[in-house]
Structure formats: C-alpha cells, structure tokens
Amino acid sequence: MEDRYFSTWSPDLRKNNLFFLNRPIYRMMGLSEDVRAVAWDLLSHESVTIISHIDADGITGEAILSQALSRAGIRTTSVFVRQLEPLTIRQVPKDETFKLFCDLGAGQQNLIAEAGFRNDEVGIIDHHISQPCDVDYLQVNCHPYGHVKLSAAGVAYLVAKEIDSGNTDLAPLAVIGNVGDMMAREDCGLTGIAREIAYEGSAHGSVEVRKYDLNCYGISTRPLHISLSYNDDPIIPGISNNARGALRFLQKLGIPLQDNLQRWRVWEEFSCEEQRIISSALAQQLLAHTCSITRLFCESYLFPAEKARTPLRNAQEYATLLNACGRWSRPKTGAQICRGDRGSAYREAEHMLTNHRTIIRELLQFILDTGVSELSHLQFLHVGNRYPDTIVGIGAGMALSKLNREKPILIMVEQPEDPSLTKVSLRANEQMLSRGIDLQEAATSASERFGGAGGGHRIAAGAFIPRESEHEFIQYVNELLAGQCTKEDAGHR
Numbered sequence: 001m002e003d004r005y006f007s008t009w010s011p012d013l014r015k016n017n018l019f020f021l022n023r024p025i026y027r028m029m030g031l032s033e034d035v036r037a038v039a040w041d042l043l044s045h046e047s048v049t050i051i052s053h054i055d056a057d058g059i060t061g062e063a064i065l066s067q068a069l070s071r072a073g074i075r076t077t078s079v080f081v082r083q084l085e086p087l088t089i090r091q092v093p094k095d096e097t098f099k100l101f102c103d104l105g106a107g108q109q110n111l112i113a114e115a116g117f118r119n120d121e122v123g124i125i126d127h128h129i130s131q132p133c134d135v136d137y138l139q140v141n142c143h144p145y146g147h148v149k150l151s152a153a154g155v156a157y158l159v160a161k162e163i164d165s166g167n168t169d170l171a172p173l174a175v176i177g178n179v180g181d182m183m184a185r186e187d188c189g190l191t192g193i194a195r196e197i198a199y200e201g202s203a204h205g206s207v208e209v210r211k212y213d214l215n216c217y218g219i220s221t222r223p224l225h226i227s228l229s230y231n232d233d234p235i236i237p238g239i240s241n242n243a244r245g246a247l248r249f250l251q252k253l254g255i256p257l258q259d260n261l262q263r264w265r266v267w268e269e270f271s272c273e274e275q276r277i278i279s280s281a282l283a284q285q286l287l288a289h290t291c292s293i294t295r296l297f298c299e300s301y302l303f304p305a306e307k308a309r310t311p312l313r314n315a316q317e318y319a320t321l322l323n324a325c326g327r328w329s330r331p332k333t334g335a336q337i338c339r340g341d342r343g344s345a346y347r348e349a350e351h352m353l354t355n356h357r358t359i360i361r362e363l364l365q366f367i368l369d370t371g372v373s374e375l376s377h378l379q380f381l382h383v384g385n386r387y388p389d390t391i392v393g394i395g396a397g398m399a400l401s402k403l404n405r406e407k408p409i410l411i412m413v414e415q416p417e418d419p420s421l422t423k424v425s426l427r428a429n430e431q432m433l434s435r436g437i438d439l440q441e442a443a444t445s446a447s448e449r450f451g452g453a454g455g456g457h458r459i460a461a462g463a464f465i466p467r468e469s470e471h472e473f474i475q476y477v478n479e480l481l482a483g484q485c486t487k488e489d490a491g492h493r
C-alpha cells in the first residue's frame with residue numbers, strides 16, 4: 001500500500017499529447033498508475049456519458065468528473081441511477097460516447113458486459129469491491145490497494161487532478177463525497193488520501209479544516225442544544241435524546257445561547273473561548289458518568305465561502321442536502337448545486353431537505369414503534385411499501401443506536417417497479433466491525449445464493465433479492481454474521 005499518494009506528475013496530459021499511449025502498460029501497477037491510465041484514456045474521447053450513483057458520493061463524483069472533462073474540452077452528459085441492475089442499466093445509452101461509471105460499476109462488471117458494452121468504451125471509477133469479469137474494463141478503484149476510507153468522489157478528484165493540476169478547486173466536492181460516504185466516521189475525521197485532499201482544499205483556501213471540533217451533526221444550522229440532544233456518538237448522559245436536558249446544561253454555563261435577533265446560536269457561531277468552555281463541560285459530564293471522551297471531538301471540514309447558517313457550510317450537512325436531492329429522484333438538482341447554483345436549484349434542494357428530514361423522522365419512529373425481530377446475530381424488520389427503497393437504509397442506520405447496539409439491522413422494503421423483488425438494506429456500527437462483521441460480504445454471498453445481487457461496504461450494504469426468498473435470506477444472513485464473529489473470535493485466541 002502506498003503511504004503517500006500525491007505525486008508530482010506532469011499535468012495537462014492532453015497538451016503534451018501523451019494520451020494516445022497504450023493504456024494496458026499502466027494497468028494494475030498501483031493506484032497512481034491506474035489514475036493516470038484512466039485520465040489519459042478519458043482525454044482521448046470527444047464525449048463522455050457519466051453514469052453515477054444518486055447519493056452524495058455519486059453526485060459529487062459526477063460533478064468533479066463532468067467539470068474536469070468540460071474544462072478539458074470534452075462534452076459530457078450524465079445519467080444517475082439508484083443502483084446498477086438489470087432495470088437501470090437500460091438507462092445507459094447505446095451510443096458513440098465513452099461510458100464512465102462512477103461510484104458503481106466495479107461490482108457489476110458482468111452486468112455491463114452482458115449489456116454488450118465493449119472494454120474500449122467503458123471506464124470505471126469506484127471504491128467498491130470489484131467483481132471478476134472476463135471483459136477487462138479500464139478501472140481505477142482504491143479498494144484493492146487497501147485505501148478503504150476513500151470514496152468514489154475522492155478517486156474522481158485524483159483523476160481530475162491528473163487531467164489538470166489546476167482542478168484543486170474541486171477538492172471541497174471530494175471532501176463532501178468522502179464525508180457523505182461515512183469515511184470520516186470511524187476515526188472522527190478523514191484519514192489517508194481523503195485527508196490529504198481536505199488539506200489540499202485547505203491550502204487552496206476553499207476548505208477550512210478544524211482539527212479539534214465538536215463531534216456533532218448540525219454545527220452550521222441547528223440550535224446547539226438540539227444538535228447535542230440528537231447526537232449519539234458519543235452518548236452523553238442527560239443530554240443525548242434529551243433536548244430540555246441539553247438546554248438546561250448549556251444555560252448553566254452562562255453563555256448566551258441566542259443572538260441579538262433571538263435566534264438560537266449554532267455551534268459554528270460560538271467564539272473559540274465559548275466553544276472551549278462548552279467542550280470542557282461536556283467532557284466533564286462524560287467523565288462524571290465514567291464514559292470515554294475520545295469520540296467527543298473530531299476533525300471537521302467547513303466551507304468558509306458559503307453563506308452562514310446554511311447546510312452548505314460544512315461537509316456533513318452539505319452531504320445530507322445532496323442525499324435529500326438524490327434519494328428523492330432529483331440528483332441533477334444536487335449536481336447543479338455542486339456546480340455553484342445558489343438560485344433555483346438551491347431553493348429546490350432546501351425544499352427536498354425539509355421533506356427528506358420529515359420522512360426520515362417518520363421512518364425512524366415507525367421502526368421504533370413497530371420494533372424489530374431478533375435472531376442470534378441480526379435484528380430485522382419489513383416496512384412493506386410504506387417508504388422508498390432509497391431511504392430505508394438511512395432510517396435503519398439511525399434506528400440502530402436506539403435498538404440493540406450489538407447486532408446489525410436488516411430492513412426490507414417492497415419494490416414498486418418490480419413486485420417480484422425486495423430491496424434489503426443492512427447497517428452496522430464500528431463496534432460490530434471490530435468484532436469481525438462485514439455486511440458487504442454477507443449481502444453479496446446471501447444475495448448470490450438466492451439469485452439476487454448485493455454489495456456495499458463492511459458497515460453499510462444492500463441487495464435486491466427475489467421476494468419469495470425473504471425468510472430464507474434473513475436466516476442465511478444471520479448464519480453468515482454468526483460465522484464472521486466466530487472467525488474473529490478464533491483469530492484472537
């Protein structure tokens with residue numbers, strides 16, 4: 001594995017007329033060589049269709065690639081899909097354009113091949129586990145090189161920079177993609193290449209990196225007591241899940257919690273000294289209850305050029321805004337925001353975000369009210385056709401901290417477009433990963449066994465399965481998870 005990715009390669013490949021070099025020479029030598037091979041290949045095409053995922057990582061990845069390619073004089077069109085599967089691959093045009101898959105494709109290469117796409121008309125930029133395939137598609141994927149905390153937007157940024165070193169202004173988008181795909185969650189900050197990109201943005205002036213910030217969602221838009229009460233990482237006794245308790249706690253510190261306009265102040269607006277007082281009081285509260293303070297602080301990523309008190313001010317909230325667009329069928333609205341639209345697209349996105357939050361809250365309540373069924377290594381529920389398949393995983397992830405925190409959660413939902421299929425989402429937490437849980441592996445193996453298709457990451461995975469196999473699928477996933485824990489236990493003996 002490379003310690004340091006960044007190199008001093010010469011940019012502006014097209015100007016140097018190097019793009020016609022035979023790309024297979026550069027294959028599989030290392031991530032940097034793969035980045036270079038894809039960048040060179042892209043520059044040899046007149047027009048490119050980008051096929052990307054509808055989540056924050058896919059939307060930012062598309063925005064990075066389309067801007068980098070347009071700047072290099074290449075025409076681009078974009079198609080967003082919820083997953084690459086037999087129904088959605090039909091949206092990929094059969095035309096003369098080069099097809100560039102982003103944040104998907106690595107795990108669906110056989111599907112791409114079955115759909116008739118040749119290896120000279122396809123490129124893949126991904127961070128998911130790659131599927132063996134007879135067709136040798138051009139691919140840059142950080143996963144096989146051990147860079148598991150880099151998102152597709154991060155890889156897209158490396159390609160954009162290889163196309164032209166001036167593309168560093170796109171670093172904020174890569175940071176949003178990385179944070180949106182939870183790459184900063186486990187370590188309370190980005191690591192490896194993803195962190196280097198954030199610092200590159202900081203050097204460029206478009207990203208502000210705060211090394212010891214409060215590890216709490218909503219630092220730019222939520223009243224502080226509300227942010228703290230929603231936070232469950234870490235759980236702070238008397239404050240988490242208790243907005244009144246959080247407010248009383250802050251009031252005792254004697255710091256004004258409202259501004260001159262009587263608006264609740266958000267974390268970002270407190271002075272350094274006020275933040276220091278609040279942080280140390282929170283640390284004391286944790287210590288008084290013999291809880292660890294290690295997850296109280298995190299490195300956060302802000303965008304100082306964006307308007308104060310908007311979700312565009314920090315990477316986490318920006319990613320939620322994009323997810324709200326993508327998961328509710330408006331990925332192109334999100335993509336316009338990534339290109340700088342702060343007018344009609346932004347207003348539409350704000351509306352999507354309000355709607356997204358309302359439905360997620362409702363879904364979370366539905367999960368908690370309905371309750372889950374528990375097996376030895378898994379908790380699960382079926383939400384019927386009440387919610388779209390694009391958001392159930394988000395609700396399940398949020399519910400996990402309020403349910404049994406020892407077992408992964410599996411949530412199922414009907415597929416309105418194809419009633420013979422069920423969509424499954426799986427979510428775990430960091431503690432489960434340290435016990436050997438790998439949801440990607442479980443989702444892939446179990447869906448294959450029942451003729452479905454799945455993938456994802458160790459902490460979050462999904463699958464489509466035949467509806468009639470729901471029961472057996474759940475039992476088999478439980479068995480697989482049990483096996484993963486046993487293997488890990490044996491390894492530690």
Ligand code: C5P
Nearest residue numbers: 393425453454455456460461462463464
């Ligand atoms: O849809 P959901 O949010 O549950 O997806 C979680 C992860 O699983 C994502 O990374 C998604 O790309 C992946 N996934 C997949 N194949 C599916 C469904 C989801 O690879 N059929």
